[in-house]
Amino acid sequence: MNTYIRPIAMASAFLLGGMAAQAQGLLMPDFDAELGRELYASKGCVVCHSVNGIGGIDAPALDYDPAQGPMDPFDFAAKMWRGAEVMIYMQQDELGGQIEITGPELAAIIAFAHDPAEQAKFSMDDVPEEIADMLHEADDEHQDEEADADHDDTPDADEGHD
Numbered sequence: 467m468n469t470y471i472r473p474i475a476m477a478s479a480f481l482l483g484g485m486a487a488q489a490q491g492l493l494m495p496d497f498d499a500e501l502g503r504e505l506y507a508s509k510g511c512v513v514c515h516s517v518n519g520i521g522g523i524d525a526p527a528l529d530y531d532p533a534q535g536p537m538d539p540f541d542f543a544a545k546m547w548r549g550a551e552v553m554i555y556m557q558q559d560e561l562g563g564q565i566e567i568t569g570p571e572l573a574a575i576i577a578f579a580h581d582p583a584e585q586a587k588f589s590m591d592d593v594p595e596e597i598a599d600m601l602h603e604a605d606d607e608h609q610d611e612e613a614d615a616d617h618d619d620t621p622d623a624d625e626g627h628d
């Protein structure tokens with residue numbers, strides 16, 4: 467093969483490969499981290515997941531660690547899918563139902579989960595009152611659980627010691 471043609475052939479194969487991944491029927495959403503900060507709180511993710519030290523402790527914190535490198539947003543969605551059974555069960559218990567979410571909303575939340583500047587801005591001021599109430603209820607339940615180390619739903623202090 468001619469030495470000039472080979473790199474060109476390789477480059478075009480690479481480009482075609484890249485293009486094949488963008489199927490004609492796909493549309494990439496906006497990854498709006500500022501909107502994500504709002505939705506992360508208003509949709510109730512914050513009831514269980516913390517960011518910047520604010521939020522529930524029932525689930526892994528969603529602070530972005532730059533050391534982990536950039537993330538494929540679909541890997542984030544796949545992690546949610548993997549945790550879905552537990553998450554939905556707990557949402558029914560703590561929020562009264564499954565969180566409704568659209569694709570663009572999820573894209574915004576994923577952007578927030580990977581944007582250290584937006585995460586640093588996150589405070590209780592972002593959390594609507596009704597969500598803040600649920601957050602406090604979840605915290606209270608936790609304190610009750612901690613006072614009931616043997617998990618029999620009776621606070622240990624109330625149990626007879628004979």
Ligand code: HEC
Pocket residue numbers: 506509510511512513514515524525526542545546548549550552553556557558560561565567575
């Ligand atoms: C009622 C509690 C609750 C709510 C609300 C909730 N989650 Fe979760 N989430 C969990 C729990 C518990 C897990 C861990 C599940 C497991 O380990 O199987 C989890 C797991 C995850 C994971 C995977 C984390 C990992 O490191 O593997 C992601 C990502 C996630 N949730 C995102 C969200 C987003 C985004 C929202 C809001 C739209 C949300 N969650 C709302 C409880 C919740």
